[in-house]
Amino acid sequence: MFYKYAYIFIALTLLLFTSTCSKGTAKFTISGNITDATLGVGLENGIISIYKVPVGSTEKILIESKTLGSNGDYTFIFPREAMEKYVIEVLKENYFDINEDISFSSLSSSNENYRDYNTTAKSWVKIKLLNNNPIPSDHLRFIKQQGKENCLECCPTSEQNYYGALDTSIYCINDANTNYSIYYWLVGTSTQNLLSVNTTIFDTTDIILQY
Numbered sequence: 001m002f003y004k005y006a007y008i009f010i011a012l013t014l015l016l017f018t019s020t021c022s023k024g025t026a027k028f029t030i031s032g033n034i035t036d037a038t039l040g041v042g043l044e045n046g047i048i049s050i051y052k053v054p055v056g057s058t059e060k061i062l063i064e065s066k067t068l069g070s071n072g073d074y075t076f077i078f079p080r081e082a083m084e085k086y087v088i089e090v091l092k093e094n095y096f097d098i099n100e101d102i103s104f105s106s107l108s109s110s111n112e113n114y115r116d117y118n119t120t121a122k123s124w125v126k127i128k129l130l131n132n133n134p135i136p137s138d139h140l141r142f143i144k145q146q147g148k149e150n151c152l153e154c155c156p157t158s159e160q161n162y163y164g165a166l167d168t169s170i171y172c173i174n175d176a177n178t179n180y181s182i183y184y185w186l187v188g189t190s191t192q193n194l195l196s197v198n199t200t201i202f203d204t205t206d207i208i209l210q211y
Helices: 001-022
Strands: 027-036 048-052 063-066 073-079 085-091 098-103 118-119 122-130 139-146 161-164 167-175 181-187 192-198 204-211
Touching: 027 085, 048 073, 063 073, 085 118, 098 118, 139 192, 181 204, 192 204
Parallel strands: 027 118, 122 204
Antiparallel strands: 027 073, 048 063, 048 085, 085 098, 122 167, 139 161, 139 181, 181 192
């Protein structure tokens, strides 16, 4: 009889211990919405992932990935671990990537953490440069006035210079359905002008600069 009660006592103790440990495991919940800012809707079928980055490291360790629904809402629930930071990454073809750091200290394990982000669709501009009657001293200079900046695929914002014979095209990426413009001048002449287009979503729009 003693052994029977001892067995029951041990089993109950283990059950209580397991339950206590489970309840004591803190978790983070991060929820939010990912918006297609070009069309004003949720980023349907975008792939959202959350990574953890250990203290003193730059390695991103995947926690979870999921596909966004039509409204762009997402929720991640994961164990609270002392990390350098967490990283939210959102990818979708023909959209600019989202990469956002979330510091460990900014998160609460007792409340839901909300993080909303947005991205834009891509479009492109083809800048066609053509000198119809070239001479070696011709000097074309242009600079971007409007257009996407600070991205890996972006064209430079500095002055661009070309000399003599010229027949070439330059492709630049832009936020879809927004303006892209360049201001150009022929150095040493009075010829100068602003050329501007609205770049169509998922497509390439031409700027033709002939002189």
